[in-house]
Amino acid sequence: MSTTTMTMARALNEGLRRAMEANKKVLLMGEDIGKLGGVFRITDGLQKDFGEDRVIDAPLAESAIVGTAVGLAIRGYRTVVEIQFDGFVYPAFDQIVSQVAKLHKRTDGVYTMGLVIRLPFQGGIGAIEHHSESPEAYFAHTAGLRVVSCATPNDAYWMIQQAIEHDDPIIFCEPKSRYWEKGEVDLDQPPHGLFDAVVRREGHDVTMIAYGSMVKTALRAAEAAEAEGVSIEVIDARSLAPFDLDVMIESVTKTGRLVIVQEAPPTASLGSELAAELSERCFYSLRAPALRVSAYHVPYPPSRIEEHFRPSVDRVLDAVDRVMEWES
Amino acid sequence: MDGDEFVQILTPEGQRVAHPLYESSLGRDEVFGLYRDMVIVRRLCNEATSLQRQGQLALWAPLQGQEAAQIGAGRALEANDFTFPSYREHGVAWCRGVTPKEMLRIFRAVTNGGWDPQKYRHSVPTVVLGDQVLHAVGYAMGVQRDGAHEAVMTFFGDGASSQGDVLESFVWAASFNAPVVFILQNNQWAISEPASLQARIPLYHRAQGFGFPGIQVDGNDVLAMYEVTRRALDLARDGGGPTLIEAYTYRMGAHTTSDDPTRYRVDAEVEIWKHRDPVERVKALLTREYRMKRAALDEVTAQAEAIALQLREDVLAMDAPDPLSMFDDVYAAPHPLIERGRREMIELGVSEGH
Numbered sequence: 001m002s003t004t005t006m007t008m009a010r011a012l013n014e015g016l017r018r019a020m021e022a023n024k025k026v027l028l029m030g031e032d033i034g035k036l037g038g039v040f041r042i043t044d045g046l047q048k049d050f051g052e053d054r055v056i057d058a059p060l061a062e063s064a065i066v067g068t069a070v071g072l073a074i075r076g077y078r079t080v081v082e083i084q085f086d087g088f089v090y091p092a093f094d095q096i097v098s099q100v101a102k103l104h105k106r107t108d109g110v111y112t113m114g115l116v117i118r119l120p121f122q123g124g125i126g127a128i129e130h131h132s133e134s135p136e137a138y139f140a141h142t143a144g145l146r147v148v149s150c151a152t153p154n155d156a157y158w159m160i161q162q163a164i165e166h167d168d169p170i171i172f173c174e175p176k177s178r179y180w181e182k183g184e185v186d187l188d189q190p191p192h193g194l195f196d197a198v199v200r201r202e203g204h205d206v207t208m209i210a211y212g213s214m215v216k217t218a219l220r221a222a223e224a225a226e227a228e229g230v231s232i233e234v235i236d237a238r239s240l241a242p243f244d245l246d247v248m249i250e251s252v253t254k255t256g257r258l259v260i261v262q263e264a265p266p267t268a269s270l271g272s273e274l275a276a277e278l279s280e281r282c283f284y285s286l287r288a289p290a291l292r293v294s295a296y297h298v299p300y301p302p303s304r305i306e307e308h309f310r311p312s313v314d315r316v317l318d319a320v321d322r323v324m325e326w327e328s
Numbered sequence: 329m330d331g332d333e334f335v336q337i338l339t340p341e342g343q344r345v346a347h348p349l350y351e352s353s354l355g356r357d358e359v360f361g362l363y364r365d366m367v368i369v370r371r372l373c374n375e376a377t378s379l380q381r382q383g384q385l386a387l388w389a390p391l392q393g394q395e396a397a398q399i400g401a402g403r404a405l406e407a408n409d410f411t412f413p414s415y416r417e418h419g420v421a422w423c424r425g426v427t428p429k430e431m432l433r434i435f436r437a438v439t440n441g442g443w444d445p446q447k448y449r450h451s452v453p454t455v456v457l458g459d460q461v462l463h464a465v466g467y468a469m470g471v472q473r474d475g476a477h478e479a480v481m482t483f484f485g486d487g488a489s490s491q492g493d494v495l496e497s498f499v500w501a502a503s504f505n506a507p508v509v510f511i512l513q514n515n516q517w518a519i520s521e522p523a524s525l526q527a528r529i530p531l532y533h534r535a536q537g538f539g540f541p542g543i544q545v546d547g548n549d550v551l552a553m554y555e556v557t558r559r560a561l562d563l564a565r566d567g568g569g570p571t572l573i574e575a576y577t578y579r580m581g582a583h584t585t586s587d588d589p590t591r592y593r594v595d596a597e598v599e600i601w602k603h604r605d606p607v608e609r610v611k612a613l614l615t616r617e618y619r620m621k622r623a624a625l626d627e628v629t630a631q632a633e634a635i636a637l638q639l640r641e642d643v644l645a646m647d648a649p650d651p652l653s654m655f656d657d658v659y660a661a662p663h664p665l666i667e668r669g670r671r672e673m674i675e676l677g678v679s680e681g682h
Contacts (some may be wrong), residue, residue, distance in 0.1 A: 027473075053473055059503055064462055064496035071412075071466020074451070077473070095493070098456045099463070106441040106452055109657035143658055143665075167660035242664045 002187045009179040011153035012042045015160035016080065020050050026164055027072065029056040029065055030082030030118075039084055040120060040179055062092040069115045070099050078114045078164055086121040087130030087300075093138070100169045101144030113144075113169040116160070121149075122213045122263045123310055124177035126303045133300055134212075134264035139171040140241035140273070146195070147241040149173040151215035153183035154191055155238065162194035173240070175212035197244035199251065203233035206320055207251040209274055210261040211237040214311060218261050221316040230324060240270055248274070249281050256287040257323040261311050266294035288326030291319045334576070335556050336546035340604045342612025350559075352551045356618045362403060362550045363610045364628045366395040369419045370607060371632035372428050375639050376435065380585040384643055386437040389416045393548070393580030396606030397513050398483075399423060400553025401575070404561055405481060408449065410471075412464040412482040415453040416513075420483065424450035428635060429642040436646050458484055458491030461510065465497045468506035468564075479564040480508045481557075487518025489534070490526045498538040498572070507564035509557065510535075510572045513547060515579035520592040532574035540570045547575030548606040578604070651678050 006014070020026045028043055028050075034057040037044030047055035058065045062083060069079035083089045089096075096117065103111045123132030140147045146168050150156040156174070163170040192198055200215060201222050210218040215236045222232035233251050237243060252258050258278055260271040275290035293311045301309050337347050344352070354362070373390050380388040391398060394416070402423025405411065413420055421431050421443075430443040434453055441452040454460035464482035471478045488494055489512055501508050514531055516523050523531070535542025545556045553575060560571035578601040582589050614620040655670040 059496075059499050061492075061496040061499065063493055064465075064500050067459065067462025067493060067496070068466030068469060068500055071463040071468070072470045073466075074445075074463060075467045075470025075474070077470050091492075094456060095459060095462065099454075099459050102440070103452075104660060105657050107445055107657075108439075108441060109660070110444050110446050112660055114660075146659075146663075168663075245664070 001189065003184050004187060005182050006153055006185055007180050007182050008150070008153045008156045008174070009040055009042055011157035011185050012160055012174065013044055013046070014185075015157040016043065016046060017049070019080075019161045019164040020046065020054065023078065023164075025077050027054050027056060027077050027079045028082065029058050029069060029079050031058055031060055031065075031084050033057060033082050038082055040176065042118070043082065062088055063095050066092040066095040066100065066117065070095065070103065070113065073113050073115050074111055078116075080116045080118060080164060082118045084120070085131045086119055086133040086135055089117075089119060089135060096139065096145070096171075097142050101142045104168070105144060112167050114167050116163045116170050116172050118172045118174060120176040120179075121173045122175050122177060123300060123303070123306050124213060126306070128303070129300065132303065132306065134262070134295070136171070136173055136240055137264060137269050140270055145169055145171055145241065146239070147171040147173065148194060148239050149175065149212040149237070151175065151178065151212055151236050151238070153181075154185045157185045157187075158190040159194055159238070162190065166194060173212060177213045178216065192238070195239040195242060195244055197238055197247040198236045199233060199247065200236050201232070201234040203231035203255070205231045205255055206257040206259055206323055207233050207235060207248070207255045208259045208261060208316070208320075209235045209237055209248060211240060212263065214261045214263055217311060217313060217316060221313045221320065224313060224317060225320055230320060232320065243274065243277070245277060245281070248278055252278050252282040253285045256285050258282075258286065258290040259293060259316065259319045259323060260290065261293045261316055263295055263310050265297045266292050267297055269294060288323040291323055293319045334544050334546060335552045336549050337555065338549045338551045338609055338613060340548070340609050342609045342616060344613070344617075347552075350552065350555045352555060354551065354554065359551070359610065359618070360614060360620065360624070362399055362554070363607070363614060364631070365399045365403065365419070365422060366550065366607045366610065367628050368632045368635055369399065369422050370395055371636045372422075372431075372639060373418060375636040376432060377581070377585060379432075379640065379643055380435070385432065385435045385585075388435050388585045389583070390581035390585075391416050391418050393578045393601065393606070394513055394515055394575075395419055396550035396553055397511070397547035397575035397577045400550040401481065401511050401557045401573075404554050404557035406479070406561070409479045409481060409561065410449045410451070410467055412451045412460040412467070412480070413453060414457070414460060414483050414485065414488065415455050416485075417483050421448075421450055424448045426450060428639045429646075432639065432643055433646065436643060438646055438649055457488040458493035458497075460484070461488075461494045461497040462500070464508050465500045465504075465506050468501070468508040469504055471507055472504070477565050478507065479561040480506075481511060481561070482508065483511045483513060485512065485518065486514040486516065486523040486526050486531060487521065489531055498535070498540075501570035502539040505567070505569040507567070508570045509560045509564055510570065511557070512572060512574045513577055514574050515577050517579050517583065517589070517593065519583040519587060530574070532572055535572035540572065542572040542574065544574045544576055547577030548604050548609070550606060550610060577606075
């Protein structure tokens with residue numbers, strides 16, 4: 001087994017490189033992804049090595065970036081689209097919802113919409129407005145799309161390759177606050193399937209489900225809780241649409257308590273969906289209501305106060321206390 | 329830019345006129361073929377309108393008045409070109425080989441598509457205005473990367489010309505020199521809104537601002553549409569980049585069968601355009617210049633009649649699809665929510681064939 005340590009940003013870069021080497025039909029398109037390597041340098045060096053025809057610096061119009069990727073998909077190409085920041089995806093919303101999600105169905109399966117829309121999402125980097133949002137629920141709500149999120153460099157490396165190989169369109173959510181954190185990457189063997197949820201830490205008192213940036217927050221909370229004698233099982237959802245419910249049901253059935261942690265606001269969120277699904281399926285196992293720890297129902301605040309908006313370890317632990325104390 | 333003046337080579341009276349840049353390359357049989365196409369699609373269109381009025385279609389978007397724009401452009405295509413229509417391009421679909429029955433499936437509300445777009449190299453109808461124009465440009469970028477000698481054509485209207493996606497398509501096509509021909513059918517009305525609301529300049533002028541040629545054509549002159557489109561397709565295939573062709577035409581009927589044009593436009597305007605009818609002028613040319621016999625023209629009418637009759641039969645036989653089919657092809661790969669939905673519907677007793 002050959003493993004190496006790298007940042008998530010580097011892992012994505014290497015994953016893209018490997019996918020482009022494996023399949024000549026794989027193209028990259030986005031703003032500033034060529035010479036600059038993208039504002040986060042995820043595509044660093046790829047245009048130099050694969051040429052301007054395969055790593056395409058796009059004019060600045062998100063709807064066209066996605067819309068032309070649709071046309072390329074019809075022609076048999078697999079385009080990995082980079083949306084520069086989460087908050088800039090909305091001009092492409094129509095193309096994603098009305099075309100990317102529905103053309104396979106509309107053509108009775110003739111068109112394959114094998115394209116990946118990379119979305120640096122979530123906050124925590126001290127940015128100005130529109131650079132820190134969590135729009136995943138908009139896409140998870142739409143039939144025809146799949147939504148995934150990586151939380152570790154190893155997952156980033158493998159999930160981007162798996163997403164590119166997959167025949168359905170995938171919204172690939174990258175937790176930008178974790179881009180620069182390092183981890184072990186196994187270059188030989190994918191750790192899991194693209195749509196698998198994974199238990200990151202075993203425990204028996206509380207099931208905690210998180211994704212993207214919040215996986216690390218959940219793991220920190222679990223560590224802190226352990227010191228107080230509470231054992232938390234942390235699940236990295238990884239696939240947000242569809243959810244890998246089996247792993248979650250098994251865990252909640254065991255622990256009887258559920259806390260979901262997300263950077264998105266709570267209303268009609270993925271956390272809401274998980275709470276509803278797991279409450280229904282694990283009703284007789286639950287000893288407390290499923291709780292969501294979310295951002296607030298406000299626009300993303302100025303980043304000087306964003307840490308009061310994003311779920312913190314303390315807020316997560318408060319929710320743990322509540323589910324633990326529910327019966328007494 | 330040369331050639332941006334109104335291109336007309338056949339007048340409404342059926343007289344040929346000289347144009348400095350374009351002359352008809354078509355002989356008698358080919359002109360007769362275009363006439364046949366136009367008569368057939370007009371007849372199909374009328375049959376579809378009747379079917380809708382009789383409650384057999386959910387909706388119909390008539391093409392009447394735009395036969396020349398669509399048949400001229402459609403017949404200029406080569407077999408391996410690819411086309412991206414909006415929802416009124418029945419004439420183009422006809423040229424691509426899509427059967428009338430397949431064209432009406434979406435309007436019978438038994439599908440959201442209608443035909444195999446790869447088989448005909450003609451994409452399925454796009455209802456959201458302008459979305460397909462970006463697909464055409466992306467497809468054309470794929471053609472470039474394949475090094476293929478093919479062109480791509482896409483259709484939209486005066487209304488859609490205000491859509492961001494159309495204007496973004498112009499930027500992309502210009503920047504990447506994409507082998508795409510934009511056919512803007514300016515039929516003067518976007519439901520109730522006149523073209524003057526969409527643009528304060530002739531629409532074909534917009535191309536110049538994006539850096540590629542724009543040409544205005546008499547959209548009711550099938551010979552002009554054919555020649556201008558053919559040249560633009562050749563240019564695209566040979567690496568010359570995109571062209572915008574404004575087919576200046578008129579929507580003789582309603583926007584769709586749900587529309588009532590008497591609320592927003594005057595009869596006198598419609599009368600003017602009746603005199604510019606795209607089919608009558610070719611008929612005049614055929615009888616005067618080519619001395620075509622009445623019997624040959626009648627034969628076309630009879631053929632159109634037979635196709636319309638067959639269409640009616642086909643539509644009436646078109647049943648609602650199996651409800652369970654809603655779960656097919658949503659995703660290419662297995663998906664738990666699809667399996668769940670299908671299972672629930674089966675448990676509700678919804679079975680195959682109902």
